[in-house]
Amino acid sequence: xxxxxxxxxxxxxxxxxxxxxxxxxxxxxxxxxxxxxxxxxxxxxxxxxxxxxxxxxxxxxxxxxxxxxxxxxxxxxxxxxxxxxxxxxxxxx
Numbered sequence: 157x158x159x160x161x162x163x164x165x166x167x168x169x170x171x172x173x174x175x176x177x178x179x180x181x182x183x184x185x186x187x188x189x190x191x192x193x194x195x196x197x198x199x200x201x202x203x204x205x206x207x208x209x210x211x212x213x214x215x216x217x218x219x220x221x222x223x224x225x226x227x228x229x230x231x232x233x234x235x236x237x238x239x240x241x242x243x244x245x246x247x248x249x
Contacts, residue, residue, distance in 0.1 A: 194211075196211050197209060206219030207219065
């Protein structure tokens with residue numbers, strides 16, 4: 157026996173109001189959340205890399221044990237070969 161499908165016009169209208177387009181409530185909520193977190197730090201971790209983006213447009217800190225995109229024969233560099241402003245916290249001076 158086929159199942160009966162019911163579509164509530166009220167629920168469809170609510171869903172459309174929340175999600176349909178760049179001026180919807182959902183779009184405004186997503187933009188407000190992105191704006192609120194714009195200056196927050198972000199840690200990006202892959203199988204070989206660690207990068208800390210401190211937020212607020214500051215220079216990212218790159219893990220001295222990660223590898224650059226595409227790999228390199230000269231990687232990893234010594235922890236002190238990077239300029240002090242780009243060294244991972246806790247690396248030897």
